[in-house]
Amino acid sequence: MIHLRRLAMAGLAMVLAGCTASSGPGQASVMAGTWTYTGTRDTPNPASIDGSGTLAAADGGFEGTFTITERATSGSVVTLAATVAGSVVADSVADFDLAVQGVARRHVGVLRGDSVSGSWASAGSASNASGRFVLRRVRP
């Protein structure tokens, strides 16, 4: 049992050691504030997305919540809450997950002034999805 425990500890140590091989994210505080979200879902079923939310610096990155509304071309409308967590890379790229109903959509966009524009994608066991987005800062 002790032997197994040591093996488990060694395995955990290896896992944690592997975690250090990362390039750290840049400053995330630039993402703090209130943003509007405009985007599309291109696949599999087209829809337009808009919403807004607030981000705050947290644990080396940023976190927050958004409320988004998806309008499918079929006419259906759904408004959902989404959680956001991510980081800023090289002071110019915002990389974050926007989780909607348990599915994380990874967003990667270029930060230019008060906007972030880029693409998003999610890979699920059932289907993949992708689209585009633009974040715009709301000035108080």
Add this chain to the structure above:
Amino acid sequence: MRAARAVLILAAVAACTDAPPPSLKRDLPPAGQAATPTRAQLPVRAAVMEARRGAPRSPMIPAQQAALQLLPAAIPTAPPTATHAARARRVPLRAGPTLTPSRGVSPPKTETWTTGTRTTPVVASAEPNSVRVVAIPVPAAVHGHAAGFQFEHQSDYPIFGRLEGTVTAEDAARPIALSITVPPDAPAGRAVVGIMHFSCAAGCDPVDVPVVLDVAAHYALRLDPARALSGARPDSRIRTAVAVTNTGNAPASVALTVQVPRDWTARLDPPQSLQLAAGASATVTAQVTISRHAGVGDYPVEFRAVTTSGGEPATAFSQVRVEAGPAGSPAGSPVLVANAAMAQDGQGQTLPAVSGDLNGEVWPGVRAVGHVAFMNRYAMRTTLAAQSFERLGASSARSYLRLDGRGWDAAAGNVGFTTPGVWGTSIWGTGGTFNAIDSAWKGSAVAVRSPFGGQYLLGRAAHHFDGFWGGAMVSDLRDDMGSGRMARTVAADMLVPWGQGAFELQAGGRSTDQASGAAFLASVAQRTHDWSFNASASHIPGGSAAFAGAQDAATVYAFRRLSGRLTAGAGYWRNSDPAASGHTGMQSTGWSVSPQVDLGSAGTLSIAATGSQWTTDVPLGSFGNADRDLRATWFGRLGPFQAQAGASGGTLQRSGALTSSVAYHTTAPQVMLFGSVGTENRAGVWELDASSAFTGEGVGVPARQLSVAGSVDQVPLIGNRVTGRARIMTAHLSGSNITSLTQMLGVEIGLGHGYSLGLDAERSDERRDLSGRPLWVMATRLRRVLGIPSAGSRALRGVVYADLNNNGQQDPGEPGVPSVIVDVAGHAVTTNGSGRFPFDPVRGAAPQVDPRSLAAGWIAAPSDADDASLRGALAVIPTTAVNVTLVVARGGSLDAAAVRLDRAVIVLTDSTGRRWTGAPSAAGLLHFDALPPGLYTVSADLSGVGERLSLPETLPTVRVDGGTRPIPVTLEVRPRAIKVFIPGGGGVTTIHTGNGGGSRPASGGGSGGGRR
């Protein structure tokens, strides 16, 4: 000296051949007694013996009686049972005036092994499953002498320490310490585990010190329901049985109770408490009356047994599946559930809806399943409102009707389906489908209008050639949303039976507005009871259309049962969906390895190691994720609760390579803990879930997440007519201090006459109105279950019957089997008291028996789609009997006449470790009846046969399946070498059992003093 040695050997052999005293036979009743106990007291092995003596197999009318009669042989005897008896025989009590015979211990008897004067035994108390250290004082009679000593085992308990050696005159005051391992199933009471023999080379008489363990009583029970699942309708009665096994080490008085859902009643037969010897079993039947108000669903019937002497209570569940239908209506008649509902979505919109759910045979040979809903346009257009409506159980906005006719089925309305392969698509919308099949042809036609403006058309036909199906198809897919939204496919396909599975090949061409080319898919599937294998590869050109993405894919999955308790699965997949203009390409791979360990009564441990990664190409460049995870999950019971707990650890990796020369990757660990408990009893259904995750920085996941959810349902509030339900879920994300809360509250009020009223309200932070505020959604629903007079008994053309002679047809005397659940074209129906169920004999698909609803020891007869099963006649057959013959190998000096084979215990152990035991006849024959299908290892406990015999190194195995021809198995046993101690210089000698001069020295005689 030689003469003394010979006498000793003879004495030892004589001791080995002593018949066990009568008191040890109580759990192996002689012929003539097995059939006499009452039904409740019938022990498992008695039933086996009854079968061995050629008792005819009981007819199966009704099924509950069959369960009663077959259950004793079919329910596994507690694993310790045989060993109890065996240990009892292994521990004959030697001469000793202070001992009182108890369970499993024989009375004193004349014994010629004894060579010295008996002294007062050393008695030590012990708990089962413990290690007891016993100090044996050196007898005063040998003090002052150099004496040898040796321990003679009288049991199979592992004993360590100074088993032999010498004591000098100086250290005679030091006791000899032995460490005795007491097994978990050691019989309660006093028993001699061995004798320490002391002898001197000269100057003193030999002395024997018996070592006695007084094992404490341990009380434990096990319950095995005869059926995992039974089918019923409201206001009907069923009988279900459970086998009670005393798995403790002492006789027990057992009190049994049964709990049923509210408004149900149950009566036990026999109602009184049971007296069970250790290892013995009895069968108890419960007659359950289902409430006339019972809704559709699976309901638990909980058996609970406890001994009056203490110990942990045992519980077991048997499910009752209640079919839709008004009280007292015949099985199979159509049912309409009507709903009238109102919902308030929190935005000032009231959504009225009227809906109905139809299920049943509306016309002879035509079964209908459908849902129709009428809502206002706002509800239909607003996904949020419709989903909220559905969440509260009010209704679904999707209306459809499906008809299953004679060799055909058709659906219309809101339909959706996913098809794999070169014409693969995932689509839903408004339209219709039609399928037809007979023994030579099958065809399909699909026309669906997508809500996104496109349509999907498909036509397919196939012919059954000699041994395989071959056909062709054509499809056309398009939508109205711009480029990349068109795909046309023309292909041929072939499905060939191969090995223990099938091989499928699809080949053709596909053209889209992105690309055109050849498309193919090849797949192979193999499956047996112990392993399965699936592999497929495909190439499908084109663009990432909305409904039919292009892909190059390969998948391999395999499953293998490695042993009785260990299974493992592994898989790999790779998928490439190339980028096309206007759309995002994605490549992904993944693997998994997932062993699973059956821990028996302690539950199941599932371990899964998984890895996956994906990358996508976007205008900015590319980015992707890579995750690895090792997860361990335990499933089991904690008292009355079903429980699950687990932990996982792994890494999440994010990478990006953007055209702006920014490249990065971030890796972070993630650890998760999760668990849930739930229970279902008269107080309702209660569940609690909790999970927590800790994640490193920079991978898009909050650092700390905690979620807790609790729910209750069917909680009686006012009598049993008003029940409540509630659900609360909260999630907390640390760092940003985000909390999400969902609350739901509802009641269900029984109004009588088939009416019920439901009131529900839900508020969720996850679902918001258009201004972003959390919604309060409320729904009121009035429901009535209506019987539709239609098909009546004419529809009951199917039958499930006991094919006692396994000839594939129902002969006179072969009864129908009630309360069996049958899958008819995807719909579960229940057989009535005559084994009948609604079915159209000329339908294309053969109905199938749900094996969980069969009594133990019975299986559905194998059939193919062309035989009687297509006509609705489903045979269930008893499993193959196994005839085990215990044979003693010839040769050596064994006295065959001294071998009492009828005192052996033959043990069959299945792949999950469950054991079936029985005593053979004097000729060594034993007939095992009604075993569940599976692979069994044949073994035996030979400790009571009177001679020292050993089992072969490789035990025979036998596979049990359906059939009437018994499978013969021979278990050959051989004489076993034993060691005897020869005082006064005889040393240790190895002999083989048998009277006379058959001994063969294995080690040389010592020079004296009992030294080896």
